[in-house]
Amino acid sequence: MAVQHGIWKIGAQPQALKPVKLDTELLLEEQISKDISILNANWLLIGRQVYTDFGKPLDLLAVDASGSLIVIELKKHRTPRDVVAQTIDYASWVESLSSNRIVSIYKQFAEKHDLRERNFDQAFQAKFGYLPSEQDINSSHQMVVVAAELDASTERIINYLNDKANVAVNAVFFSVFEDAGNQYLSRAWMIDPGETEEKAINVGSKGQWNGEYYGSFGPSYSWEDARRHNFICAGGGNWYSKTLFMVEPGDRVWVNIPKTGYVGVCEVTDRAIVADDFIQPEMTLQGNYRMAADKGEDNADYFVPVKWIKAVPENQAISEVGLFGNQNSIARPKADKWRHTVERLCSIWGLTL
Incomplete structure (x- = not known):
């Protein structure tokens, strides 16, 4: 119709x-x-x-x-x-x-x-x-x-x-x-x-999605905040934040900082929530985050609570030719490169998933 x-x-x-x-x-x-x-x-x-x-x-x-x-x-x-x-x-x-x-x-x-x-x-x-x-x-x-x-x-x-x-x-x-x-x-x-x-x-990927999510952690955020307070985040516009709502508790996300490398893998513990609800007064944060009260809900930052399976300092990020990369906050890649990326990171970090 x-x-x-x-x-x-x-x-x-x-x-x-x-x-x-x-x-x-x-x-x-x-x-x-x-x-x-x-x-x-x-x-x-x-x-x-x-x-x-x-x-x-x-x-x-x-x-x-x-x-x-x-x-x-x-x-x-x-x-x-x-x-x-x-x-x-x-x-x-x-x-x-x-x-x-x-x-x-x-x-x-x-x-x-x-x-x-x-x-x-x-x-x-x-x-x-x-x-x-x-x-x-x-x-x-x-x-x-x-x-x-x-x-x-x-x-x-x-x-x-x-x-x-x-x-x-x-x-x-x-x-x-x-x-x-x-x-x-x-x-x-x-x-x-x-x-x-x-x-x-x-497009062009004929394989099946391997069930592992890719996450892009914006370089404007504090990775140390994310490690310490157990979150991944995105915002500053609906395009950046909307894919965070794809993940649910129990999902795994492999986190990449664009132009830096892979810094961790986590298990999602709760659904995405707006910064105003996630950030608590007792948190000591290095980064500055957009609040819905100031920027409106569309432009606010959103946080996904996680449990880190592996999280390394930014100076230990894994960056190699052949690893998958994308600017989407969350993605479900089907490319062979994505399967290779997960296998390679498991090998480097000594993980069995």
């Missing part, structure tokens, strides 16, 4: 806002290019009308905090078959892009639109709070079809590609509503974007 939704004005009697047609999907592209948070607040737009090596421009190109590239293509009155095929075609080109090419794409985009950050590294750090890792940039990619109207045929094709072909493709549907001469955009994702992000990590 095609996506449908509406907006009602609250009052003595609910009043449905009048749905109207967008003049052109080019206007929608303009709005998204001016504020990518219309799609996702945790994406950085790095290109618009990016010409591919086969002479056709993809509409929008973005990157998320994990380094995953997102191909964004507007439907623009094309048939479902055409727009999805075109998006996959562009993704096949994006997959082969080198980091130098990505830097060049952003530079051209920044200069054309007179952006404050002209350098890709600077823009990435300004958006996500840390410098990008060479190995993470374009380590995966996602596809998003944007439509002013999403028909049932497009929905069937995208569901098939996700379910049967394990393709990280999603669709977002915008409706336009009018009230007192003002127009409003309303957005609905066809599939939870978090599912698409996780699928992107595991």
